[in-house]
Amino acid sequence: MAASSVVKKIKEQASLVEKSAAAGDKPSLRFPVRSLANVRYDATRGHFTMKTARKERTLTVGTVKAFAQTLKMMALSKQLVDANDIATKREAYYVSKNWGEARFLEQPESDTVMDDVEALFGVNREQLGFIPEEKGGEVAGALVVIDRDPASGRQLRIDCTKFGSGAYSIPNSVEHLGFETKATFILAIETAGMFQRLVKHGYWQTARCILVSMGGVPTRACRRFIRRLADEKGLPVYVFVDGDPYGISNIYRTLKVGSGNAAHLNEYFCVPQARFLGITPQDIIDYELPTHPLKDVDIKRAKDALKNDPFVQHYKAWQKAITQMIGMGVRAEQQALAKHGLNYVIDEYLPRKLAHTEKFLP
Amino acid sequence: MAASSVVKKIKEQASLVEKSAAAGDKPSLRFPVRSLANVRYDATRGHFTMKTARKERTLTVGTVKAFAQTLKMMALSKQLVDANDIATKREAYYVSKNWGEARFLEQPESDTVMDDVEALFGVNREQLGFIPEEKGGEVAGALVVIDRDPASGRQLRIDCTKFGSGAYSIPNSVEHLGFETKATFILAIETAGMFQRLVKHGYWQTARCILVSMGGVPTRACRRFIRRLADEKGLPVYVFVDGDPYGISNIYRTLKVGSGNAAHLNEYFCVPQARFLGITPQDIIDYELPTHPLKDVDIKRAKDALKNDPFVQHYKAWQKAITQMIGMGVRAEQQALAKHGLNYVIDEYLPRKLAHTEKFLP
Numbered sequence: 182m183a184a185s186s187v188v189k190k191i192k193e194q195a196s197l198v199e200k201s202a203a204a205g206d207k208p209s210l211r212f213p214v215r216s217l218a219n220v221r222y223d224a225t226r227g228h229f230t231m232k233t234a235r236k237e238r239t240l241t242v243g244t245v246k247a248f249a250q251t252l253k254m255m256a257l258s259k260q261l262v263d264a265n266d267i268a269t270k271r272e273a274y275y276v277s278k279n280w281g282e283a284r285f286l287e288q289p290e291s292d293t294v295m296d297d298v299e300a301l302f303g304v305n306r307e308q309l310g311f312i313p314e315e316k317g318g319e320v321a322g323a324l325v326v327i328d329r330d331p332a333s334g335r336q337l338r339i340d341c342t343k344f345g346s347g348a349y350s351i352p353n354s355v356e357h358l359g360f361e362t363k364a365t366f367i368l369a370i371e372t373a374g375m376f377q378r379l380v381k382h383g384y385w386q387t388a389r390c391i392l393v394s395m396g397g398v399p400t401r402a403c404r405r406f407i408r409r410l411a412d413e414k415g416l417p418v419y420v421f422v423d424g425d426p427y428g429i430s431n432i433y434r435t436l437k438v439g440s441g442n443a444a445h446l447n448e449y450f451c452v453p454q455a456r457f458l459g460i461t462p463q464d465i466i467d468y469e470l471p472t473h474p475l476k477d478v479d480i481k482r483a484k485d486a487l488k489n490d491p492f493v494q495h496y497k498a499w500q501k502a503i504t505q506m507i508g509m510g511v512r513a514e515q516q517a518l519a520k521h522g523l524n525y526v527i528d529e530y531l532p533r534k535l536a537h538t539e540k541f542l543p
Numbered sequence: 544m545a546a547s548s549v550v551k552k553i554k555e556q557a558s559l560v561e562k563s564a565a566a567g568d569k570p571s572l573r574f575p576v577r578s579l580a581n582v583r584y585d586a587t588r589g590h591f592t593m594k595t596a597r598k599e600r601t602l603t604v605g606t607v608k609a610f611a612q613t614l615k616m617m618a619l620s621k622q623l624v625d626a627n628d629i630a631t632k633r634e635a636y637y638v639s640k641n642w643g644e645a646r647f648l649e650q651p652e653s654d655t656v657m658d659d660v661e662a663l664f665g666v667n668r669e670q671l672g673f674i675p676e677e678k679g680g681e682v683a684g685a686l687v688v689i690d691r692d693p694a695s696g697r698q699l700r701i702d703c704t705k706f707g708s709g710a711y712s713i714p715n716s717v718e719h720l721g722f723e724t725k726a727t728f729i730l731a732i733e734t735a736g737m738f739q740r741l742v743k744h745g746y747w748q749t750a751r752c753i754l755v756s757m758g759g760v761p762t763r764a765c766r767r768f769i770r771r772l773a774d775e776k777g778l779p780v781y782v783f784v785d786g787d788p789y790g791i792s793n794i795y796r797t798l799k800v801g802s803g804n805a806a807h808l809n810e811y812f813c814v815p816q817a818r819f820l821g822i823t824p825q826d827i828i829d830y831e832l833p834t835h836p837l838k839d840v841d842i843k844r845a846k847d848a849l850k851n852d853p854f855v856q857h858y859k860a861w862q863k864a865i866t867q868m869i870g871m872g873v874r875a876e877q878q879a880l881a882k883h884g885l886n887y888v889i890d891e892y893l894p895r896k897l898a899h900t901e902k903f904l905p
Contacts, residue, residue: 267743268885269736275881278833314736319712328707332745337707345690345699346719350681350712353739357708374631374676377715381629383694471640519637523630 184262187309190302191259198252202240209239210251213300224495227453228438231300247294249283254294261310267354269314270295305449307354307405318351318403319376319394322385324410327359328352341391346381348394355406362414364391369407369455371395371422371432375515375526384527388535391416398432404450407436411454418452419541421531424460425475425512426482429503430490433457438492457542458534462506465513468530471520472511483507496543546624549671552664553621560614564602571601572613575662586857589815590800593662609656611645616656623672629716631676632657667811669767674715680765681710681738681756684747686772689721690714703753708743710756717768724776726753731769731817733757733784733794737877737888744889750897753778760794766812769798773816780814781903783893786822787837787874788844791865792852795819800854819904820896824868827875830892833882834873845869858905 194210201208213219214234223230240248257276261268268276274291277284285291299306306312320326326339326349338361341349352358368390370376376394379385385392391410395403411418420436422428437455439447465472475483483503486493493499506512518526534541556572563570575581576596585592602610619638623630630638636653639646647653661668668674682688688701688711700723703711714720730752732738738756741747747754753772757765773780782798784790799817801809827834837845845865848855855861868874880888896903 266885267740268881269739269878271736271876271878272740272881272885275833275876275879276885278882312736312739314734326707326709328709330705330707330745331743332748337705339706339709343692343699344701344711345688345692346714346716347688347690347701348712348714349706350710352708352710352742353735354708372676373715374633374674377631377674378629378634380714381693383692386694471637514633514637516631516633517637519630519634520640523628523634523638 184265184308187262187302187304188259190304191255191262194301195252195255207239207241208248209237210248210301211235211237212297215296215300221491226448228447228451229440229491230448246283250277250280250285250291250294251297253277253280253283254291254298258298258309258311262308267310267312269312269353271314273311299446305405305446307356307401312353313401317396317400318406319348319373319396320351320391320406321348321376321380322391323362323364323389324391325361327361328357342385346377348376348380351402351406353402355402355409358406358409360410360413362391362410362416363389364414364416365389367391367393367407367411367416367418368458369393369395369399369418369420369436371397371428371515375421378523379527382524382527384531388531395432395436399436401446401450404436404452407455408450408452411452416454417538418455419458419535419538420455421458421515422460423512423514424462424465424470424506425514426479426486426503426506428460429457429499430482430486430493434486434490434492456538459530460513460515460517461542462502462509465509465511468518468521470513470517472513472517475507475510475512479512480507498542502542546627546670549624549664549666550621552666553617553624556663557614557617569602570610571599572610572663573597573599574659577658577662583853588810590809590813591802591853592809608645612639612642612647612653612656613659615639615642615645616653616660620660620671620673624670629672629674631674631715633676635673661808667767667808669716669718669763675763679758679762680713680768681735681758682713682753682768683710683738683742684753685724685726685751686753687723689723690719704747708739710738710742713764713768715764717764717771720768720771722772722775724753724772724778725751726776726778727751729753729755729769729773729778729780730820731755731757731761731780731782731798733759733790733877737783740885741889744886746889746893750893757794757798761798763808763812766798766814769817770812770814773814778816779900780817781820781897781900782817783820783877784822785874785876786824786827786832786868787876788841788848788865788868790822791819791861792844792848792855796848796852796854818900821892822875822877822879823904824864824871827871827873830880830883832875832879834871834875834879837869837872837874841874842869860904864904 198208213231214236219232219234274288320341324341328337373394420433422432436452439451518530560570575593576598581594581596636650682703686703690699735756741754782795784794798814801813880892
């Protein structure tokens, strides 16, 4: 959504409140309910979506503080978007220290109001000028990122083939970026070590791909970056993570369909075109990988996924793979391929897997 | 140290072992003892240095496995350096799975042997071809990094003014990088959020500096990057962290003088030219910052620093500052400056502080 539309939406809501108050009525705001109970799995769109339940916040003696805080947060957002500025969640909390009685006492309070405002306008936080605290996500390979110089506004072309052993670090907000690429797929990688190996050996050149290092569970900015890039350039996304329940449920599942407790955001942050390259439980057998026994927490996570995860419940192939892993009782890391030689992953594993992308887990 | 010197050193050690074995003697290797007891604070060099205690590993029935593992690790290092390749600690562990009886059962075993080899040759792990798992450290501002294309070997000039809202991500190993800059100082920043704000507003342009985001406690690569850049270009390093015992002891102290349990590395990874810009306890008063009460763990950390940290014990100014913080009973984050407006940090705080660098804590 363009900045002007966001400002327009904020103004519309604010003037409804103003008119209502001027008419002597109690102004109110209606927010979507943000909880798992108000979520369904949309197989067509490929992510969790919100159902229609709404909560109403009406101005009364009891709600006056929360009501004021919501309006102040909307005003801060308008100010940020107007000025093309940004604020982290933490900064927004500190800004409120000058809101007199409406100031927040703890950051979780301001985060909740920010989430409400985000859901109210049906946009993501970054579009309201609020950026996440954490960074994460490095990129190397056949990609030119189009950005602009923050000071002069001049267009910048950032060529991700030209960073040597380094990489392009994804900014906290990626809404304004453009892309040019001749790559044929995006390879999203769990560990920085594996990413560095593929960069060191110019793997993206031979494989004609874009390498993205997620560094564990990908940040919002990293997920949004992959999503926008994949959408705009029509690229498939292959995900290369450890062969364990964490890699499957926490990293891959979150990247692909989003998470349950932030369903109003999945529309923007999920990557429905993602497919699971490996490490699969079957890879552990086929490539004779060194393993570690599943820990109790791994087994619990795997069983939870089978029992409660709408995504896993939708795909027989995932139920089979997770059941196989529980049966084997072991997990394997992506770096375990080094047993066959440090560059076995480049010379053998990835080419063999990529020759049969149709076999990738969904 | 050049790659050829590393290989030469490895060969020398190996041939001593070989000659000794050929002569029917028991071969042995002598390692520096890596512990706090074998460390002193060198005020001139500005970091912890190793004393002379050594441990000897002689080949006997009881030590045969550890001895073989050390030699195999040396051989792996030679192979890496010869091939201009790299291995993470994790990969090195997995490579050992093909060493038959000499294979490691758990990664801590292989890490220890790697640390021994590192200390044995008096070089850092990166020079032996071993790279850390974790990444970390983003750079923006008046700096050109000289790297080479991994595939073609062609020189690359990476202009850190040209990343827009993004940044240059520091690679895991930085030994080979060159630098060109007209900046007058390096500003090392604790949080990604603050870094993003300074990037967004082109702060490095007006202040003529290089911005480095540490993302909490800086990684080895990030520390080494700052050190090499500061050394080669004669730049002062100003450190901007949260005003709490963690920011002082864990982030700033580690960056500046290194850590106790890896004293054989401090020579490479410390940044003796670092000075503490803020947030100081006095800043909390002078800038009327919103605070949080010190937690028990904060108080413990602060008292430990006063009692046990040779660096703090060396500087009266630090003892005074830490004592002042304990007395105030509060801490403040760098983002607390947002209370006075989101860009107060740029318009007021940093210029005022930088006008008196001579007052920075040592």
